[in-house]
Amino acid sequence: MIDVKGLSKSFGNHLVLDNIDQHISPGEKVVVIGPSGSGKSTFLRCLNLLEQPTAGTITFDGVVITDPRVDIDAIRRQMGMVFQHFNLFPNMTIRRNITLAPVRTGLMKQEEADAEAAKLLERVGLTEKADSYPAQLSGGQKQRIAIVRALAMKPKLMLFDEPTSALDPEMVGEVLDVMKELAREGMTMVVVTHEMGFAREVGSRVIFMDGGKIVEENEPHAFFAGPKEQRTIDFLSKVL
Numbered sequence: 001m002i003d004v005k006g007l008s009k010s011f012g013n014h015l016v017l018d019n020i021d022q023h024i025s026p027g028e029k030v031v032v033i034g035p036s037g038s039g040k041s042t043f044l045r046c047l048n049l050l051e052q053p054t055a056g057t058i059t060f061d062g063v064v065i066t067d068p069r070v071d072i073d074a075i076r077r078q079m080g081m082v083f084q085h086f087n088l089f090p091n092m093t094i095r096r097n098i099t100l101a102p103v104r105t106g107l108m109k110q111e112e113a114d115a116e117a118a119k120l121l122e123r124v125g126l127t128e129k130a131d132s133y134p135a136q137l138s139g140g141q142k143q144r145i146a147i148v149r150a151l152a153m154k155p156k157l158m159l160f161d162e163p164t165s166a167l168d169p170e171m172v173g174e175v176l177d178v179m180k181e182l183a184r185e186g187m188t189m190v191v192v193t194h195e196m197g198f199a200r201e202v203g204s205r206v207i208f209m210d211g212g213k214i215v216e217e218n219e220p221h222a223f224f225a226g227p228k229e230q231r232t233i234d235f236l237s238k239v240l
């Protein structure tokens with residue numbers, strides 16, 4: 001589904017991603033872990049071209065999206081992204097937050113989008129919040145809305161950047177549950193997280209990044225049972 005070759009990204013003369021190669025197959029759940037500043041967010045943001053890579057190519061669903069002739073907006077619509085800080089539109093109702101993009105982009109008519117929003121809200125148990133505004137919701141509720149808002153665009157891939165890091169601990173579970181259900185349904189997912197339980201339970205592969213490089217990757221059981229690189233061992237000793 002995604003093929004990354006020789007991906008590098010610099011900000012000024014600061015090399016933040018250093019020659020990354022990655023292949024993500026349909027249905028994979030890739031969990032990205034690593035210390036703060038290691039380039040995890042930049043990697044995710046390069047995948048949907050929120051950041052322009054300095055070098056390398058990214059192929060998504062057979063299209064070389066780093067080609068300047070490609071319609072980036074059309075590509076981005078096929079990739080849902082969920083951020084740490086929800087990024088809901090504060091001045092719009094929850095229903096409108098969910099229906100705005102599908103209607104604006106012509107994917108759905110308003111009635112169709114409203115019906116889809118109703119289904120999505122039911123799915124995350126927030127039907128009664130359709131006419132509320134984001135400020136009236138808890139952090140966990142806002143993040144569940146952010147996830148279904150992304151799903152309303154029928155993405156082929158979902159990118160999550162520390163979706164539970166800004167939440168009070170008692171709200172982490174309800175958001176992880178939505179993500180687990182999505183995983184069970186077969187969604188292709190790339191998830192940056194510090195939730196090692198989620199990585200173990202849901203991940204098909206864990207990637208450890210440090211200093212802009214992928215230091216080590218493996219399927220979760222082997223990764224946690226037998227990390228090979230010293231930097232991985234040091235990191236895991238701090239977070240587990």
Ligand code: ADP
Binds near residue numbers: 041
């Ligand atoms: P992580 O998500 O692993 O914490 P990031 O990808 O956010 O790491 O950042 C990696 C490095 O790139 C950090 O040193 C950060 O300061 C730097 N960086 C990220 N975004 C920018 C930016 N827009 N401009 C300049 N430096 C940036």
Ligand code: MG
Binds near residue numbers: 040041042
């Ligand atoms: Mg980050």
